[in-house]
Amino acid sequence: xxxxxxxxxxxxxxxxxxxxxxxxxxxxxxxxxxxxxxxxxxxxxxxxxxxxxxxxxxxxxxxxxxxxxxxxxxxxxxxxxxxxxxxx
Amino acid sequence: xxxxxxxxxxxxxxxxxxxxxxxxxxxxxxxxxxxxxxxxxxxxxxxxxxxxxxxxxxxxxxxxxxxxxxxxxxxxxxxxxxxxxxxx
Numbered sequence: 001x002x003x004x005x006x007x008x009x010x011x012x013x014x015x016x017x018x019x020x021x022x023x024x025x026x027x028x029x030x031x032x033x034x035x036x037x038x039x040x041x042x043x044x045x046x047x048x049x050x051x052x053x054x055x056x057x058x059x060x061x062x063x064x065x066x067x068x069x070x071x072x073x074x075x076x077x078x079x080x081x082x083x084x085x086x087x088x
Numbered sequence: 089x090x091x092x093x094x095x096x097x098x099x100x101x102x103x104x105x106x107x108x109x110x111x112x113x114x115x116x117x118x119x120x121x122x123x124x125x126x127x128x129x130x131x132x133x134x135x136x137x138x139x140x141x142x143x144x145x146x147x148x149x150x151x152x153x154x155x156x157x158x159x160x161x162x163x164x165x166x167x168x169x170x171x172x173x174x175x176x
Binding site: 017018019020021022023024025026027028029037040041044045048049051052053081 | 105106107108109110111112113114115116117125128129132133136137139140141169
């Protein structure tokens with residue numbers, strides 16, 4: 001799935017909200033030799049985002065796929081327009 | 089560009105390394121009304137990753153594209169196999 005195609009499908013009906021999407025992929029050269037990096041990064045990246053935007057947990061969709069050689073994480077966050085980006 | 093296609097193109101010649109790729113996209117409903125969320129998240133996500141893996145700055149490729157409605161960030165990190173994932 002293309003990240004650009006994902007956004008393009010919204011174009012026919014603009015919505016009064018913002019979206020933030022993160023795709024994270026980890027390709028392992030050795031299988032099973034290391035702990036799951038993607039799982040570790042998932043929580044910390046969500047924490048980083050929460051510092052900057054008000055995240056409604058109902059509006060966060062997380063999909064995780066652990067393959068044999070590649071783990072992928074997809075995080076799709078809908079940001080209500082009244083939740084302004086916090087000052088850095 | 090598909091994140092899966094990105095990895096598939098490596099399959100014909102397996103390399104003794106790991107790869108981590110992050111794609112981040114921010115779709116703004118209002119143009120110019122808020123500061124650049126993607127720019128803010130870029131440094132903090134890289135800092136999160138650096139806590140878990142030893143990143144060689146020569147092996148990090150960052151591409152950022154600020155569009156009118158969508159900003160995208162692509163971070164491609166090559167992790168040498170001798171740089172083990174740090175303990176959480």
